[in-house]
Amino acid sequence: MKRQIPFALVFIFGFFTIFQYFVPHESSEWVYEFLLDWILIIGIFALALGIWSLWRVSIDKINNRRPNWGYSYVTLAGLFLMIIFGFTAKNGDSWGYYFPFVIAVLLVIIMLIQTIKAKGQSKILYIGLALLFLIISILIGYFDKSWSIHFSTSEGLKNTMFQDFFDYILIPILSTMFSLLAFFIASAAYRAFRARNVLATILLVAALIVMLRFNFYLPGAEYFARTSTWLMNVPNLAANRAIVIGIGLGVVATALKVILGIERGYMGKG
Template sequence: MKRQVPLMLVFTLALVMIVQYFVPNDFSLDTNEFLLKWIIIIGIFAMALGIWSLIRVSYEKIRRRVPGWQYPIATLLGLAAMIVFGFDYGRHFYTQEGLENYMFIHLFQYIIIPIQATMFSLLAFYIASAAYRAFRARSVLATVLLLAALIVMLRFNPYLGTFGVYLEKTTSWLLNVPNLAAKRAIIIGLGLGAVATALKVMLGIERAYLGRD
């Protein structure tokens, strides 16, 4: 019951999803749509589980006074504020215009966006330092990497004039031809890997998702 039912469920549902693709009638299309909607709905409960886990972990850190226990207070305060604003708007919250609460939108705009964008922009510095170490053209292959990167980066330079036009064409060729070829090779490998993994899961060879008893 604890392990066999989930395994049977996985096999049956995977088979249903495969068969519905080969039998494209109204019933199979509806089934596909239903199942996909259900996954999203179950996902919301998974999200609630994640929030609960975050609260518990943060609370435990504060309770045990572990080093840096003050920081989880910020996590809990941010979580509480966003939940209060996100849910407090009540009945009129869900509208055609979407999530409309003033503070909810502004907390997103002035907390989430700045932090996220700055975190990603931090990578510009680290990438520059990594580039200095990696791009010293010590071998032919490193030189190829360096040249490709330089061409792609320089094409955005507005001061290059006619040379910039050639760079733009070269970049376009680099991205559409050799880049496409290598990416295609990677994607074919990934595709085969994904299919093999899906088959392993479907046939019950891969059972990590069941966890331990």
């Protein structure tokens, strides 16, 4: 039963999503829409599992003083800050005691982390401190009317702090990380682009033409631009089609193996 029912579910839902493609009836589409919604709803629980895993890994690093354990505090602080910002919103012009509330909640989490490792009297001390900060945060939350907590109205996403953290922290880090690849890709290019044989030379020439087409000050820039456009629209298109057709057939074969229960690796052991 532990394995048979999941296999049956895979077959039923896999077969249904294939079948509904051939039945463009509104009732079939109605069920299909709900199935897609279920996938999204389950997704948030899967993400919660991932966050739980992040919490456990970070706690383990802190408690066992593994290398770079101090950064785990930073990770957890970032995580909980975003969660607090995502479920709270300002009601008027002032934030009131919002930031003391945020600090109190973070202190509760820090004290809880300390509680896991501590023993004897220090454990009682940390529990007491955690309770104290919890009471403070509850009192602030109850009496301060300049902001409020939201779980069932989408005010949370309107919190400017949430958006500011995204704009001034997440986006700069993300884009700088990707831009760093420009340097690493340059050293990789040196190794890959040495024209040792015909294939490497073709790779080198194609890459150079595509890169140089953006340089408008180069002599013959027009020629590079036209050659690059032709390369992208003809040979590149042809080879990409071969790859895409291969991927398409591969996905069909793998999906059939999964639906028919031939491929069962996703089920794990036990």
